[in-house]
Amino acid sequence: MVESDHCAKSSPFSTSQRFSMRLRCLFFFQALVRVPCRAVGGAVGPPIDGSVTVEQAVSLWAQHFQQQDISEPLLSSSYIIAHILGQKTLECIERSRLGDRLTEQQREMVWELCSKRLTRMPVQYVIEEWDFRDLTLKMKPPVFIPRPETEELVSLVLEDLQEQQKDKTRPALRCLEVGCGTGAISLSLLHSLPQLKAIALDKSQEAVCLTKENASRLGLDDRLNVHHLDVMTDEYLIVRDCGAVDVLVSNPPYLFTQDMESLQEEIVRFEDHAALDGGSDGMSVICQILALAPKLLTEEGRVYLEVDPRHPPMIKRLTEQRMIGLQYLETHCDLTNRTRFCVLQRRR
Amino acid sequence: IAVFFLQLLRLAAVKPGVFSRRQTAHCSTAALLRHTRRHLRLQRGFHTTTPALAARILSVEEIFSMQSLHRYLRKVQTEYRDCLHSLNTGDSQIDEEELRGKRERLSVLDPLVQRITELEEKQKELEETEALLKENDADLHELAQTEKENCLTTIQEIKQQIISALIPEEESDMSDLVLEVTAGIGGQEAMLFTAEIFTMYQNFASFHGWGFEILEFMSSDIGGVRHATASISGPLSYKKMKFEAGVHRVQRVPKTEKQGRMHTSTMTVAILPQPAEISFTINPKDLRIETKRASGAGGQHVNTTNSAVRIVHLPTGIVSESQQERSQIINKEKAMKVLLAKLYSAKLEEETSKRLQARKLQIGTKGRSEKIRTYNFCQDRITDHRIGKTLHDLDAFLLGEDLLDEMSSSLQQFYDQEALMDFLEDNNTD
Numbered sequence: 212m213v214e215s216d217h218c219a220k221s222s223p224f225s226t227s228q229r230f231s232m233r234l235r236c237l238f239f240f241q242a243l244v245r246v247p248c249r250a251v252g253g254a255v256g257p258p259i260d261g262s263v264t265v266e267q268a269v270s271l272w273a274q275h276f277q278q279q280d281i282s283e284p285l286l287s288s289s290y291i292i293a294h295i296l297g298q299k300t301l302e303c304i305e306r307s308r309l310g311d312r313l314t315e316q317q318r319e320m321v322w323e324l325c326s327k328r329l330t331r332m333p334v335q336y337v338i339e340e341w342d343f344r345d346l347t348l349k350m351k352p353p354v355f356i357p358r359p360e361t362e363e364l365v366s367l368v369l370e371d372l373q374e375q376q377k378d379k380t381r382p383a384l385r386c387l388e389v390g391c392g393t394g395a396i397s398l399s400l401l402h403s404l405p406q407l408k409a410i411a412l413d414k415s416q417e418a419v420c421l422t423k424e425n426a427s428r429l430g431l432d433d434r435l436n437v438h439h440l441d442v443m444t445d446e447y448l449i450v451r452d453c454g455a456v457d458v459l460v461s462n463p464p465y466l467f468t469q470d471m472e473s474l475q476e477e478i479v480r481f482e483d484h485a486a487l488d489g490g491s492d493g494m495s496v497i498c499q500i501l502a503l504a505p506k507l508l509t510e511e512g513r514v515y516l517e518v519d520p521r522h523p524p525m526i527k528r529l530t531e532q533r534m535i536g537l538q539y540l541e542t543h544c545d546l547t548n549r550t551r552f553c554v555l556q557r558r559r
Numbered sequence: 560i561a562v563f564f565l566q567l568l569r570l571a572a573v574k575p576g577v578f579s580r581r582q583t584a585h586c587s588t589a590a591l592l593r594h595t596r597r598h599l600r601l602q603r604g605f606h607t608t609t610p611a612l613a614a615r616i617l618s619v620e621e622i623f624s625m626q627s628l629h630r631y632l633r634k635v636q637t638e639y640r641d642c643l644h645s646l647n648t649g650d651s652q653i654d655e656e657e658l659r660g661k662r663e664r665l666s667v668l669d670p671l672v673q674r675i676t677e678l679e680e681k682q683k684e685l686e687e688t689e690a691l692l693k694e695n696d697a698d699l700h701e702l703a704q705t706e707k708e709n710c711l712t713t714i715q716e717i718k719q720q721i722i723s724a725l726i727p728e729e730e731s732d733m734s735d736l737v738l739e740v741t742a743g744i745g746g747q748e749a750m751l752f753t754a755e756i757f758t759m760y761q762n763f764a765s766f767h768g769w770g771f772e773i774l775e776f777m778s779s780d781i782g783g784v785r786h787a788t789a790s791i792s793g794p795l796s797y798k799k800m801k802f803e804a805g806v807h808r809v810q811r812v813p814k815t816e817k818q819g820r821m822h823t824s825t826m827t828v829a830i831l832p833q834p835a836e837i838s839f840t841i842n843p844k845d846l847r848i849e850t851k852r853a854s855g856a857g858g859q860h861v862n863t864t865n866s867a868v869r870i871v872h873l874p875t876g877i878v879s880e881s882q883q884e885r886s887q888i889i890n891k892e893k894a895m896k897v898l899l900a901k902l903y904s905a906k907l908e909e910e911t912s913k914r915l916q917a918r919k920l921q922i923g924t925k926g927r928s929e930k931i932r933t934y935n936f937c938q939d940r941i942t943d944h945r946i947g948k949t950l951h952d953l954d955a956f957l958l959g960e961d962l963l964d965e966m967s968s969s970l971q972q973f974y975d976q977e978a979l980m981d982f983l984e985d986n987n988t989d
Contacts (some may be wrong), residue, residue, distance in 0.1 A: 283863065363888065
């Protein structure tokens with residue numbers, strides 16, 4: 212699971228190539244820092260003479276992450292340092308500024324945040340934000356960090372909703388998200404569709420708070436209702452309060468319990484397992500969502516789910532064998548051609 | 560006079576599409592692009608200097624003194640009269656189809672013929688006024704003098720309008736573009752120069768109020784750029800930028816040089832037109848999209864920060880990639896944008912070369928110089944080899960403001976003039 216910079220070098224992606232030279236000259240700066248091995252948890256001490264340039268800091272930490280077997284060492288170091296300099300990526304920083312010395316305050320921040328990464332905390336939690344489509348969202352442990360596949364789930368929903376909105380006689384569309392986490396899906400939909408209204412649920416209080424915070428930061432809180440409800444146990448309240456939506460969208464926990472052990476340490480140690488573990492066949496929350504869907508959807512309302520690639524045939528069989536009031540429409544693949552998304556529709 | 564002509568040409572921005580039928584024949588852009596490609600392939604091969612082209616921008620008077628122009632204008636008038644004649648007399652030997660053709664031709668020729676008639680009238684007026692000037696009446700003399708000046712101004716304006724109407728428009732002139740810069744020979748120094756040129760165009764875009772969105776950016780050590788692309792959008796952006804395509808050469812003592820020797824390095828600029836709506840579709844099956852998430856299980860199983868996307872168009876092997884963004888889907892959109900621009904220009908190039916072969920024209924009559932421009936820091940000058948124009952003050956030029964704009968306007972004028980000559984040549988031999 213660990214992606215070392217080795218594979219980055221042999222691959223067409225060349226972010227790291229330009230640093231290879233610097234890494235070679237690294238022992239030049241190593242003279243500037245205390246030898247790391249004796250520091251607790253492998254932390255690097257700040258430079259003795261107190262001065263280090265942006266580039267030097269990036270290389271130094273990249274190399275240190277690599278020694279400590281931290282995944283994506285160069286990217287981690289680049290993203291953290293770019294963030295401290297107020298930018299999203301190193302490329303955004305003016306080329307001439309890369310040779311500038313970090314201020315004392317910046318240097319302390321770099322050392323503080325990079326040390327967090329040494330504990331295998333995901334970069335998104337270290338810098339407390341990440342991008343999802345065209346939005347920048349606040350990230351906070353243990354709320355699940357949205358994955359790039361989910362951006363494609365949003366594209367699917369958007370395409371359909373934009374089509375439906377062409378019918379001007381329709382009343383404003385409504386959408387329900389189960390397990391909103393950071394709020395990524397609902398907020399992206401609201402951001403792209405100014406007429407849409409959304410309801411988001413999560414069983415975790417932290418997720419509910421984070422979704423609310425992200426909504427108000429983006430000025431979307433007037434069209435979003437967030438409820439602290441558990442889809443597994445609060446069936447009555449959900450049906451009573453959230454009903455009649457045109458779209459039900461979810462990225463539910465879909466991992467098979469036995470796969471939980473083999474996850475990256477970053478995930479196991481920092482992310483909420485409840486957002487990942489979908490039971491022995493990864494279907495427990497999915498089944499519950501499908502059972503509730505007919506009671507929540509408008510006529511011809513649709514369900515959009517992100518799932519494990521093994522799930523689509525299982526879900527299809529479920530709709531065929533049991534009369535659950537839903538019709539299986541289609542399976543979509545993600546960018547890597549894995550069957551990742553299912554679309555279902557309420558039967559008339 | 561040349562400066563005056565320059566200003567007039569700039570004024571005459573709107574050209575009636577009189578000769579739209581012929582426009583397609585003149586597509587210097589694609590020729591330029593093809594040259595750029597060739598340069599990319601031969602990057603290490605050339606270091607020899609092709610002599611600067613002895614080009615001169617002609618004044619309106621000089622253009623109007625050309626026989627070919629008069630021959631063409633006479634031809635247009637004759638054709639117009641013939642069309643008019645056969646339409647008015649209702650010649651029974653001509654069928655409906657031909658009549659319709661003539662009617663269309665008439666409406667196409669009409670604006671130009673009107674200008675020619677106006678010009679003839681004004682010229683007659685001028686002759687009469689000049690005759691008055693020869694008489695010895697003092698009051699009349701003064702009046703005639705003013706009249707003469709007015710006439711001359713109007714004549715100049717009409718002539719300018721005629722010239723503008725004859726210059727063939729380019730299909731892609733109104734489109735936006737993708738700028739691509741690539742470091743050539745010269746290692747780190749070439750990459751530093753590439754970075755400076757990229758910044759120059761970024762400034763040029765803001766100087767004109769165009770949008771400038773960086774799509775790809777591969778930086779090198781010490782702040783240089785290996786390769787970068789940006790999407791530039793705004794009124795006339797393509798028209799103004801298209802002549803920047805080609806090999807740019809820098810001569811200076813690099814910052815990295817310890818013994819004070821002068822180096823010569825190069826970088827290449829490609830300008831890919833990007834119309835607002837690209838008129839061809841790509842079959843998704845023809846694309847291979849590569850991401851860092853291809854290995855392993857993906858989805859909730861993996862948390863990565865590498866959101867780079869690389870797209871390969873399988874039938875052509877054209878590749879684009881983006882890694883600027885933290886969102887994978889935005890990277891994909893950006894890579895797709897570059898890919899579309901690359902495919903579009905490849906298609907344009909293919910079509911143009913077909914057309915050129917069909918017309919048995921010598922390929923490479925346009926954008927012929929290998930290196931288009933030299934930036935010589937020791938002499939503080941910029942020389943464009945295509946038109947032999949030299950400007951001074953490199954720092955100001957690299958700001959991407961007035962000086963670059965001046966160079967761009969001269970190139971535009973020169974190419975307009977060349978297009979006009981080609982046009983006259985083609986149309987007089989018909």
